[in-house]
Amino acid sequence: MSLLIKKGRILDPASHLDKVLDIFIEDGKIKRIEADIDLACEQVIDASGKVVIPGLIDMHTHLREPGREDEETIESGTRAAARGGFTTICCMPNTEPAIDDPSLVEFIYKQTENKGIVEVLPIAAISKDRKGKNLSPMGRLKAAGAVAFSDDGDWIANSSLMRRALEYLKSFNLVLISHCEDKNLSGGGVMNEGYFSTITGLKGIPREAEEVALFRDLALARMSRSSLHIAHVSTCRSVKLIREAKQAGVKVTAEVTPHHFTLTEKEVATFDTNTKINPPLRGTEDIEALKEGLIDSAIDVIATDHAPHTPEEKEKDYVGAPFGIIGLETAFGLVIRELVEKKVLSLMQAVAKLTINPARILGIDRGRIKEGVKANITIFDPDKVWLVKEEELASKSKNSPFIGWKLPGKIERTIVGGKIVYSG
C-alpha cells in the first residue's frame, strides 16, 4: 500500500518546515519527503495549492461511549474527527461507567479498532468512578494504554487527593488534566456571571470559580513538581496565573477551546442552549487575554471539548439543557478564521497548537511530518470557504452554535496511517 502526496505546501511546526514538497508514504509510514518524487504509487493525491500538515490531535473529546451511544459513539465521533482533520483524539473518561478500570481502556481500543476511523487514545479517570475520593489504578490504566488522567467535568475538590494524584503520577510519567471549577462558587450557574447574567436573570458562574480552583492546582503542581495540564482555560486572570506559574518553573500546560476564543457571553442572551457551555462563554476582554496567551505560549494547545448532546436534551429550557457543544468539525475552521486570518498566530504557530504541542504534553510520537513516523496527515485548502450545515455534520449530535457559519480552511483529506479516511 503506497501513497504519494504531490506538490503540497508542507508545514511541520516541529521541524519548522514550510516548503512545497512531495511525500511518499508506504506501509503506513512516511518514507520520503522530497521535491518531485517520481515513484509508481497505488494512490496519488495532487495537493498543489493545498497545505499539508501533521494530522490534528484533539486532547479533549467526549465520545460518550460507553453509556450514551445516543449522543455519540466511537464510530460517529471518529468520523466527525476525520471530517475536522483530526487523526488522533483523546477521549475523556466521564462515560457511563467512567473509564477507571483497565478493561474499559481496552474496550475503547477494541471499539476503535472495529469501528473507528481515526486513532482514539483514552484518558482515564483520576479517581474511582470520578467520585473524587479514592485514586484509580493509574499504573494499570497506563499499562492498558491510558495516555493521561482527568476527572474532567469535575474538579478534585479534595486538595489532599489532588496532591496525592499529582505525586503518584510521577512514577508513570503521565500528565494530569484538571477541570478547574470550584462548584461552591459555580453551583447552579449556567452562564458567565456579569452584565448578561444580570439582564437575563440566569444564574452566573463567576470567573473566580475557575481561578480559585486553578490557583490551588498550580500550588499543588509546584509542590509536587508534577506535570499538570489545565483544560479549557476561559478567563483573563487564569491566563495570567498560568503564565506566572510557567515563569516560576511549574510544569504546567494549558489548552483553550475554539468557542472560548470565538464567542462571548453576549450570545447567551438569545437563550440558544447551544451557547450553554462549561466553563461558560466569557467576555471580550477574556478573549483578548486568551489570544495573548496563545501568542506568548501561556496557552500551549487548542482542544475542542467536543461534547455531543441530542436535540431532545438541547431543546430543553436553558437551565434544564446540559452543558456542552460539539467541536471536532468546526475547530480547524475557527482557528483559521479567528486566529490566523486575524493575525493572532501564524499558520505555523496555530498548527503547532493542534499537533506537536498536544503530542509532547501527552508524550506520544505524533504530530509531525518526518521520515519514519506514522503517516497521520491532514490536507486543507487555504482558499476554500465552506458552510457549516447541520445535515452534513458527521457527529451524531448537532449541538453547534456554528451551524450556518462560513468557515475557511476546508479539510480536503484526512490520512491515518497512510490510509485516506476522509475526502472533502
Place this chain on the structure above:
Amino acid sequence: MAKLAKLMDKEEIRRALSRLSHQILEKDKEVKDLVIVGIQRRGVPLAERISGMIEKMEGKKLDTGTLDITLYRDDLTQIAHQPIVRNTHIPFPIDNKRIVLVDDVLYTGRTVRAAIDVLIDFGRPRKIELAVLVDRGHRELPIRADFVGKNIPTASEEMVEVKLEEVDGRDEVLLLRRN
C-alpha cells in the same frame, strides 16, 4: 385616490346639521331624556355640534358622549393590522334614555350595528336613533338612518370623505374614487 367632486362645503354642512337638529327636536319635543352619542372618529365632532345647536334652541345642556366601535368590529379576524382603539366616554346612565347616535357617513351599516351593541352594554335605552351627515347607500345590514343630512347615490368603487374642522382643519365632503 382621485378626487371626483366636492359634495358639500362648510356652509352646506352647517345647514345640514342645523336641519338635523331641528328634526331631532321635532320628532320628540321632550329633551329631558335626550342623549347625543358620536361615533369615533368624525361622528364625535358632529355630535358635539348637534348637541350645541339643540342647546341653543332649547337652552338646556344635553348629555353628550363618544363611542368607539373597534372592540365590537366583526372583521377583526380578517384585517392584517389591528385598528387603534379610541376613547369611549359615556359618563352618564343611559337607561330609559332616547339616544341619538351620530356618524359622518352611513354605508354598509356595520359600524352602526357595532355601535348599537356598545350602547346596549352600557344599559337599556328607551330608544336608539341614528343621525348621519351623508347616506351613500350600499347597506349590508337591515339598518336605516332616522335623520340624514344629505343622500348621495354612489358607485361601490367610490368613497365619500368627510373632513371636519376639529379633526382635519376644514369642513367639506368629497367624492373620491379608489385607484
Place this chain on the structure above:
Amino acid sequence: MNFKRKDLLGIQDLSKEEILFILETTKSFREVLDRPIKKVPTLRGRTVVNLFFEVSTRTRMSFELAEKRLSADVLNFSSANSSLVKGETLLDTAKNILAMKVDCFVLRHPVPGTPHLLAKKLPIPIINAGDGAHEHPTQALSDIYTIQERKKRIEGLKIAIIGDITHSRVARSNIWGLSKLGAQVRVCGPPTLIPPLMEEMGVEVFYLPEDALRGVDIVMMLRIQKERQNEGLLPSISEYIDFFSLTEDRLKLAREDVLVMHPGPVNRGVELPARIADGKRSVILDQVVNGVAVRMAVLYLLLAKR
C-alpha cells in the same frame, strides 16, 4: 403606529414608541373596566392558553380576567397537573396543545428564556407572564401605567426599587421600561441581592434605603422570599426587616407626594407595614386593576388581527 410584533417577550426589546402605544391602548381598556358590562366581544372565537409552570394566583387571575373580558375562550394549564413530570419537554407540551387549534400562549415559567423558546418554535403569539428572574413585561407596563396615571409623566421622575433585585423579573422589566421613558431608576437592597454590573443597565445602586429614598417620587418595594435566608443570602428575614423595610421614618426621606408601589403579593410587616400598604400614598390596588387593562391591551394588540 402599527404594533407588528408576534409576541410580547420582554420590555428590553420594546422601543419607547411601542411602550407608549401599549400604554395609550391600555387607556381604552381601562375605561371598559368601568362599564356596567365589563366585557367586549373583541376576541370572540379565539382561544388563549394560560401555561403556568409556577404557582401564581394573581397574575393568572389577572390574565384570565383580561381574556374573559375580551370574550376569548380560556384554557388553564398549571404544572401541578401537567405531563412534564413524565419527561415531556415544555416544547412538546406546547406543540400538543397547539395541535388542538389554540391562538395564544401566556407562559409563566421559572426558567429565563422559555417564552423565547416557544416564540421561536411556534407560529402563534406568546406572552411572557414571567420567566424566572428575567422579565415580567405586563407587570411593568401596569406599574408604568399606574405611575403615568397619577403623575401625568414618567420623564424626570426618580424611582427607587427596593428589595431582592437579583431574583426580581419585575425589577428588570421596570428598569428597562422606566429608563426608556426617561425616568431615573435607583435600585436598593443588600449587596447579596443585587446582581453584578447592575449600573450598566442605567440605574444607580444603593445598599441602604436611607440613601436610596432621598427625594424619590416613587418607591417600589419588592417581595422578599423566605428561601433567601436558607440560601445564605441573608442572615434572617427579621434582620432584613430591620434594615430594608419601608418605615414611616424612611418614607419621610422621599418627596411628600411619593407613591408607594408593590407588585404583590405583599408580605405585610416585611417589605412594608400595613399602615403604609393601605395608606393614602399607596397605589398597590391601582396596580392590580391596571394590570387587567394592560393585559387586555396586550392581548388585543397581539390577537385582534389576522
